[in-house]
Amino acid sequence: MNTPMILDALAAVQRAILANEAQIESLDRAIGDGDHFINVRRGCEVLVVMAPELNGVPPGLALHKIGMKLLGTIGGASGPLISSFFMAMGKTLEGIDEPDRRQFAAAFASGVEAIKTRGKADVGEKTMLDVLIPVSRLLLKLADEDTLLPALCAQLTQEAHHNMLATKDMIASKGRASFLGERALGHIDPGCKTCEVAIAAVCETVLRQVTPSEAA
Template identity: 75%
Template sequence: MKTQHIIEAVEAVQAAILANESQIESLDRAIGDGDHFINVRRGCEVLMGLRGEIAPLPPGEAFGKIGMKLLSTIGGASGPLISSFFIAMGKSLAGIAEPDRVQFAAAFAAGVEAIKSRGKADLGEKTMLDVLIPVSRLLQRLAEQGAPLPALCGQLAAEAHRNMLATRDMTATKGRASFLGERAIGHIDPGSKTCEVAIAAVCDTLKEPA
């Protein structure tokens, strides 16, 4: 991985988030705080403006800078969680000029663990972690197996989609949705949808290395 790949991923994620605006907003209005999409869009805009600053940095420093910038600019419940993800990834990749897939998978896992710790949440609680945890586990397994990049990306996108849909049948125990009790059942978690959209977008940008 090079920092240019991070920049390309940022661009792809912003485009995908904007393309899915109506669906994400609809999900958030149903069971969320109503500001999830606004905060995610603001974060994407901030990162687009950060491209020139992170371009000369190694991936670890780039992720760390992304995390600190998001911490100071995104509000709501998702801001500290998303920023902690990137900060943890940056620390995991510190000193590595060009991380390989196994190293990136380990960094992604560290980011997910940071979200778990910060949000005091885990699988089955109708949050973004219901997408991120399974995807992280699969990424680590496929990276260690040396899976071809197209197969790896296809499986990750499918795993994200499957687990995003699974949140529809869960009872929420975190955030505003937890106050709805069983009334939240039947609604997909907006954070999990955002993560699914982002993961699919990143996978679409990846190509076989030369």
């Protein structure tokens, strides 16, 4: 996962987020603050604009720069969380020009841990972590087992989708949804939907770009 692939994946995430605008906004109106999609869209737009200045930059530094840019771009509660994710990934990949799967999995895990620490949340609280933590754990396992890339991406996409749907049956204990109590039941967490969309987009991008030998 070099810098060009990271930038292509982020562009794909932007397209996927825009394609799912109606559903994400609807979910946020139901149990969120109503500004989740606006903030995420703003962040995606900024990353696409800054992509040219990241060409030729090592992955770790590129991810750190992305995190710093998002810190001053994305509003609401999600801004500091998402920026922490990218900066933690960047720190983990510092000095590595071509991260392999295990290295990228470790970086992703560190990013998720940064969100968990900063947001003081965990699995089962109806937040984006209900998708990110299970996906991170699975990615570490599959990378360690040298799972073939098509199977790895398929399992990650399925894991994200399954855990996103599972938030329907959760009562939120963090964020605005926590004030709704049982009224939040039956609604998917909007942050989880956004993460599910993003993970699927990244997986599709990776699969399109790898050679047959790299997929093995």
